Amino acid sequence: MSDVLDRLRALQEGDLPTHGGSTLAYVYDSGLxxxxxxxxxxxxxxxxxxxxxxxxxxxxxxxxxxxxxxxxxxxxxxxxxxxxxxxxxxxxxxxxxxxxxxxxxxxxxxxxxxxxxxxxxxxxxxxxxxxxxxxxxxxxxxxxxxxxxxxxxxxxxxxxxxxxxxxxxxxxxxxxxxxxxxxxxxxxxxxxxxxxxxxxxxxxxxxxxxxxxxxxxxxxxxxxxxxxxxxxxxxxxxxxxxxxxxxxxxxxxxxxxxxxxxxxxxxxxxxxxxxxxxxxxxxxQHIGDDGYQRLARTSYDATLRLAAAAGAIDGLTVLAPPETTLVALRSDERADVFTIADEMAAQGWFVQPQLSFRDQAPSLHLSMSAATAPRLDELIEALTASVRTAQAAGPVQVPKSWRRRPRHSIRPLWTTPPSTVCWSSPVSGRVRRCRSEWRR
Ligand SMILES: Cc1ncc(COP(=O)(O)O)c(C=O)c1O
Missing domain, CATH: 3.40.640.10 (Type I PLP-dependent aspartate aminotransferase-like (Major domain))
Known part of the structure; x- marks a missing residue:
């Protein structure tokens, strides 16, 4: 039996951590x-x-x-x-x-x-x-x-x-x-x-x-x-x-x-x-109303602090003042949010890139869990460093022949009917961007 469970644990090592406060989308961690x-x-x-x-x-x-x-x-x-x-x-x-x-x-x-x-x-x-x-x-x-x-x-x-x-x-x-x-x-x-x-x-x-x-x-x-x-x-x-x-x-x-x-x-x-x-x-039952009130306050205060700190980083903008525990960030033209997300990942933080939509530039999404609050200084430090590194690397340059394709895309990866076309980074191989296309 332990072999089977060991195998599961080994498989899970490739997953995003569900606990510890370093994953700011997909999972929510009370820290309790x-x-x-x-x-x-x-x-x-x-x-x-x-x-x-x-x-x-x-x-x-x-x-x-x-x-x-x-x-x-x-x-x-x-x-x-x-x-x-x-x-x-x-x-x-x-x-x-x-x-x-x-x-x-x-x-x-x-x-x-x-x-x-x-x-x-x-x-x-x-x-x-x-x-x-x-x-x-x-x-x-x-x-x-x-x-x-x-x-x-x-x-x-x-x-x-x-x-x-x-x-x-x-x-x-x-x-x-x-x-x-x-x-x-x-x-x-x-x-x-x-x-x-x-x-x-x-x-x-x-x-x-x-x-x-x-x-x-x-x-x-x-x-x-x-x-x-x-x-x-x-x-x-x-x-x-x-x-x-x-x-x-x-x-x-x-x-x-x-x-x-x-x-x-x-x-x-x-x-x-x-x-x-x-x-x-x-x-x-275990957490109760009082517990939820404390958890909500903890993650809300941390979100406000994060938004204030992120807004003070040269090149980053907070898209809208947070009303709950979510914050979205945009980078100016000196850096790609995808590169910032990669840099964050290299430092052990998962933040979620959001693709461009109509006239809106790509952005980064962060859902603040209560478990992230005690690690806020660390998160802000990682974000600051990631923005600097991404700015030093500059935005991804797209060859002229690719100009009509999305800015960050380099190499078509797959096409699924009715045609979401995705591109991957030439460096990491990770999917960078998808676009819906209606083809005959
Ligand atoms: C506002 C909102 N509605 C709906 C959903 C979909 O929820 P689920 O992923 O549990 O299906 C989400 C998920 O993030 C959400 O944020």
């Missing part, structure tokens, strides 16, 4: 070893339990009700009901599916999104046949424009979307204004609080001036909140909340017209492990 251990033990206890049928695993129903109740309280929805899903993308897929199926009379349904909405909405559009009507955000603030979103709504609109906050820039969209426009037209309005939902309420409780974004705003009909991000629970847990049980009804899928058991599902999955739910429940 006991909370991690509670989560691990709950995962092991529930690995074989099946969330397919809560009548035979009633403990899972109890756990789900308690976790959803916690989230409904945080999102200020006294009548809100919800479902635990496998992640933010599944919560979003279900929100879109529910809105679509609530309007069966709309032949060609659409949803209105700010251009900063998470890619999961585009996945939902693709899977569910709901057209994404994308509205540019306000230049400079990167916030959704309520007037433009209202103007983009028509008879086919079944859902309007905002983020609290957006992943790429970390800003909260003007939810009350968008809600007003949506409810005046009788359209459902989803707030994607996948990344901010377990931070914003605790920051508010701690005295931070947090914009309105949840069910306290009339017109918000559903909210997604991930547990496997800032609730610091093991991967595989998010929540989709609806303001009322009636609004949730179209989310259910039921089928009895076959010779087997009646299938009645509230999620995309049917058989599903009870482990992520049990682990989420256990970690929530």
């Amino acid at each position: 070893a006991e909370a991690d251990e509670v989560g691990r033990q709950a995962l092991a206890l529930y690995g074989s339990a099946n969330g397919l049928d809560p009548t035979v695993f009633p403990s899972l129903r109890t756990l789900e009700n308690e976790v959803v109740g916690w989230a409904a309280r945080l999102m200020q929805g006294p009548d809100a009901v919800g479902t635990v899903t496998s992640g933010g993308t599944e919560s979003i897929l279900l929100a879109v599916q529910t809105a679509r199926d609530a309007s069966p009379g709309v032949a060609s349904p659409s949803m209105v999104l700010p251009s900063t909405a998470h890619a999961a909405f585009h996945k939902a559009a693709h899977y569910l046949g709901v057209r994404a009507v994308v509205v540019d955000v306000e230049p400079g603030s990167y916030r959704a424009r309520p007037d433009a979103m209202a103007a983009a709504c028509d008879d086919t609109t079944v859902l309007v979307v905002a983020s609290a906050p957006s992943y790429a820039h970390g800003v909260v969209d003007p939810v009350p204004e968008i809600a007003e426009a949506a409810s005046a037209r009788g359209i459902r309005f989803h707030v994607d609080a996948c990344i901010g939902g377990w931070v914003l309420p605790y920051l508010r409780a701690d005295g931070v001036d947090v914009p309105d974004y949840d069910f306290a705003v009339p017109g918000v009909t559903s909210v997604s909140v991930d547990l496997h991000k800032y609730a610091y629970t093991p991967k595989g847990a998010s929540i989709l909340l609806h303001r009322t049980a009636g609004l949730r009804r179209p989310q259910y899928f039921a089928h009895a017209d076959w010779p087997g058991y009646t299938m009645l599902n509230s999620t995309m999955q049917s058989t599903k492990s009870g482990a992520p739910l049990a682990a989420a429940w256990a970690v929530l």
